Amino acid sequence: MTATASPPAREVATEAPCVHCGLPVGPRPAWSGAGEACCCTGCAVVRDALAEAGLDGTYDRLRAVAPSARPAGRPQAPEALALAELDRPGFVEAARPLPGGLREVDLYVDGVHCAACVWLVERLPYEVEGVHAARLDLARARLTVAFDPAARLSEAARWLARFGYAVRPSRPEAGTASDAERRLLVRAGVAWALAGNVMLVAFALYSGLESGGLATAARWFSLALAVPAVGYGAAPFFRRAWASLRLAWRARDLRRLHLDTPISLGVAVGFGQSAWATATGRGDVWFDSITVLIAALLTARWLQLRSRRLATEASDRLLAIVPRIARRVTRDDQTEVVEVDALRLGDLVEVPAGEVLPVDGVVETGASRVDRAALTGEARPEPVAEGGLVEAGTTNLSAPLRVRVRAVGEATRVGRLLAWVEKGEVRRAPVVLWADRVGGHFVLGVLVLAALTAALWAWLDPAQLPAHLTALLVITCPCALGMATPLALAVAQGRAARAGIFVKSDEAVQRLTEVDTVVLDKTGTLTEGRMELAAWTGDEAALDLAATLDALATHPVADALVRARGVGPGRVTDVEAVAGHGIRGRVGGVAVLVGRPGWVKVEAAPLPAEWLDALAGWADAGHTPVAVAVDGRPAAAFAVGDRIRAEAAGLVGRLRAEGVQVHLLSGDHPTTVTSVARTLGIERARGGVAPEAKREAVAALQAEGRAVLMVGDGVNDAAALRQADVGAAVGGGTTAALVAADLFLTRRGLAPLRDSLDGADAAMGTVRRLLALSLGYNVVGAAAAAAGLVTPLVAAAAMPVSSLAVVGLALLQPSFASGPSGAAAPHDS
């Protein structure tokens, strides 16, 4: 565990793959002992451990199994307030008690993304006293920890933070959904076990066991097994069919019947006829068809439920951006840690630098800069002073603040946005509506066919009427039809999740294929969402000197320069930071001045005339220009700003080529927005848009009859994301809370957005093919049954063949097939 020291001056391209897991290393790589660049400390540590043990061959195997390409975590300072929450007695009491006096709790871990992370995180019990077990669920980024209530869980969080994993307690209500999922899985398992045994006996019956004691025993045996399969396994179908029957009766509308109705009808009639045949000893039994049908349908339902839960949880874990506890200032000027709910209006809370504000309020004392990116989309930190308004969910960057509470919890601006998003009505999916319509028509069609068949056979041969009628109802039972849509969409969503694309609902997949207008947010969506070195001019050596000096500053502009250039070898002395202007000092004995161009002009000498155009251009583009003077002479100038993502132009170009209207809506300064729009060739751009106005803009587009895809990354986009036909949230794992989005992209950049558009097209194509196939099967089956060609043996063969064909096609569908292209070919645009 000695490989974490990172000599920062080493150079590596941000796109270079991590030697351990192959993800891009990003702008701030971690270094292995042998000096290779890794995406995170976890990878560096594992790389060294493997090298020491001579197990380098592991990489061939690891490459095949690392499934997802999440953005990498960086070593980061643990958030003090989050740590305090972990040690709060209330939090420990709320944890699940385990035998032996231990407690168990679920934590969200940001930044876990590959096998190395599992290895590192699960070492927790061996490294931190009081932690007895740690189990990481990689797909859900959820860590289950068993700990001794006497121990401090914050120690564990601190240990994880050393490796770049940020820990946040999960909300208590999250994760309860898996109960229904588990019950459904048990139901499906039982149904398959029953179906398997019924089939076993059915083989004997089909191979010629027609009469005698053994045949009777076999039939009674099948009946005994079919009773629980129908009574327990098919119960959900009967319940829903009954509900839809009542609804249809009340509305006097056959179209209210959904697909569960014909399924239940087929199962009930097939079972009833078979039971009667068993009891009387005359006629055919259909038990095998019925039980297999029930088991297959239950499995499809379970897959659907599961894929939806994974997607919902991925966004749920980001809800926790606003801290749930705060530091209240007491009368004797001390601070106490209290829950946010216990705060009253007018209380004073203290917010140290680097923490997220827990409340809306007015700054009482202190002056600092706050990062409002999560709320307004403004990338540049804004200064706040006494009397200034600050909002919950924003981050206090540079100095401690004392804030007079104006609003808490749901009443805060971020709280109102999220509440609107959460209680928004559940819109019905077009697929569901279509299935409903089909269900109604299906029932009608089957009933008409049944009447025709009955009439036909009453005239031809009344003795065969019940057998053929049952055959018709069993064979037209829409097993494949009922499975096709959910299964195809569940498989597509599962594959998408592996590629870092989480789709919350089936309807989102369908709506994605119908989008004709795309509304893009700027900060964090089209741009990287943080300060980077955008351009520079002048002497390169001066730039390096400036970076060496800036390493001692704590300004985002300075951070950007240091990230881009690294820290040089010179010794830095005589540092003086001039607030609002810049920083001066000596690097290796040379006087260096870095700051606003105006200030450098006054302190050193006027800037060369050829720079002035460049400086003005940078300012127009919304960047922050900075000048560097060495030995009293201006030596270089550079601009720091929020860089446009490399793949943005390609995406916009492609959308326009497909005839999709592209809009840019941003809360950022209009000049910056216009400049970005010009660069990317977007004609419709608006800046300075408030979160609420974004929603109205999307609603206005919808009123024009357009299907809108909104792409955003922050809480400020939440309302618009919810309003849009499809809301897609982009960004890294820790960015902002987005329950609103239908689509949630955990990979950095815009490439996943392109992948999801392609994937949705492919998935809906598969759905259409499957529906055609299963409807075709039912039509052919119905015709054959009416003609009296369907025997139990034919049904027993046709039913699994059709179901297997549907399952096979659903599994082999080409959607999202590229997998995590970010891992295979980073920045391939």
Place this chain on the structure above:
Amino acid sequence: MNVLYVLVPLALGLALVGVAAFRWAVRDGQFDDVDTPALRVLLEDVPTGRRDPSAPPSPPCS
């Protein structure tokens, strides 16, 4: 064919055992996460960390 009177209940019994085991596995949460355990087999069983809270320190495997 009378052997079927024994074999079929036997098959049923086996199926019951299977269902019971499956039910236990589901309730135990073994199907909640089907991805991470696949990665876990690549990790070493005996950690080389400084201390193991439940067992005496094992000698490093060779």
